Amino acid sequence: MASYHYSPILFMLLTLLTQLAESRLTQETLTTAFGATSKSSANEGTKWAVLVAGSMGFGNYRHQADICHAYQILKRGGLKDENIIVFMYDDIAHNDENPRKGTIINNPKGGDVYKGVPKDYTGDSLTTLNLLAAILGNKTAIKGGSGKVVDSGPNDRIFIYYSDHGSPGVLTMPNDDDLYAKDLINTLKKKHLMGTYKSMVIYVEACEAGSLFAGLLPKDWNIYVTTASNPDESSWAVYCPGFDPSPPSEFDTCLGDLYSVAWMEDIEIHNADTETLAQQYQVVKKRTAAGGDHGSHVMEYGNMNFNAEPLSLYLGSAPNSAHKHHNKGGKGSHKPISSIAAVEQHEADILYLRRKVLRAPEGSVKRKQYEKELEDAISHREQVDCTFEEIGKAVFGDDNGIQMIKTVRSAGQPVVDDWDCFKTLVDTYKTHCGPLSTYGKKHMRAFANMCNAGVQQAQLAKVASQLCGNNFN
Secondary structure: OOOOOOOHHHHHHHHHHHHHHOOOOOHHHHHHHHOOOHHHHHHHOOEEEEEEEOOOOHHHHHHHHHHHHHHHHHHHOOOOHHHEEEEOOOOOOOOOOOOOOOOOOOOOOEOOOOOOOOOOEOHHHOOHHHHHHHHHOOHHHOOOOOOOOOOOOOOOEEEEEEEOOEEOOEEOOHHHOOEEHHHHHHHHHHHHHHOOOOEEEEEEEOOOHHHHOOOOOOOOOOEEEEEOOOOOOOOEEEOOOOOOOOOOOOOOOOOEEHHHHHHHHHHOOOOOOOOEHHHHHHHHHHHHHOOHHHOOOOEEEEOOOOOOOEOHHHHOOOOHHHOOOOEOOHHHHOOOHHHOOOEEHHHHHHHHHHHHHHHOOOOOHHHHHHHHHHHHHHHHHHHHHHHHHHHHHHHHOOOOHHHHHHOOOOOOOOOOOOHHHHHHHHHHHHHHHOOOOOOHHHHHHHHHHHHHOOOOHHHHHHHHHHHHOOOOO
16 A cells, blocks of 8 residues: 655644544644634624713712723723723813813822823713614614714624713713613613624613613623622722822812722733633622722623633733722732722712812902802702602691602612603602702602602693792792
8 A cells, every 4th residue: 555744833733623523623632733713713702891981070070080090901901992982071181170171180199190091972962862773783773973883783792881970760861861760771772682792791880870780681691790889889989089099289179989990900910811700790899889888889791601601702911010000009009908998979069169268378269159059059959958848748648658658669669660650750850840950860760669659740830830930949
């Protein structure tokens, strides 16, 4: 019989073909022999991110700082600008009150996180309509802005991160254009039915953030969510003036939010290729709750089956040398968990006003102006609290009224069953009592409880008209 002499390369190829014929060839075998194929790269899909700061005004500095910081992490992780969609009002970096014009920081010792951030949807284009359309990839529904949307496919992974104020069943957006939980869930349902993503991770920094998902998000949509707070508590600001650690002395506002800096500072000192979603959840949960009464309970919702995946599948994989890039004291700069002082979100707004008063010269026109702003803010809160207590008594009776409007439903239940009723009662209140301020929205549970108890729109209209009389002052 004739003998054949094969080159080493040809021999390896014949061996692999034999394994394939015997159904023993694995993707790992091919990768080891030839490197990753174009097909396997394609199957890995694209990473997409949607970053949303839902507030405006310099007193809310921290929310845009959170979002800008997140952008820098994603960018260092290898995500392209074309796949990162940023929603922020963009009134902070160049604000007259900003002591460091043109820059934003998210940590007392941190560097600028504003540079390079895409301005996709700013000012009047920062709307709920545009946000939901962008998530769905619906370019025709977009009005204004860059027009960028999540044009994802079935193998793509999506990361959504929101930072701002929240209230029961609602995430705040500028110009009284709030995002209701049911509208968000319906959008996620459409995205799921479209089959245009492999898996999705959502992080939400807001008060009562758990109320956006509790009892609403199914476990079979391949969506994993963590929130800064459970359905009935505040989230917390950090790096605030007068608290340890404080921002640089020239700042009168908080630089970040507890849950947000917890997850971002965590990824900056760990390897995103090996740390999993579940591991980060435990780290962030511990750090966010460490303050006891000055902390919140980080929650998780949705599909837990893929939380063992590495963070890098969603946030990218930054080189080790980049971990300290935007937090100058990256590793080792984080305060011990128990020593970071946090401020409740609504109180952070008052703290900002108090700091402005203290900074203004005694007897100056500016000081009198700031004192008036502070006085009005406190007075407004007292008035709003009183109005809702009176509404509760008028609707449910003097004995049970206050308790009824503040009642929290059992764990796992949505904040309200009839979302159309919820929206109608909110609009009814606005008609007679005026727009709800960020602070006023903490009382949104009252409308939910009225709907759950069968209160009709006409009942609230009559009560609100008597109490407010269209007096919006």
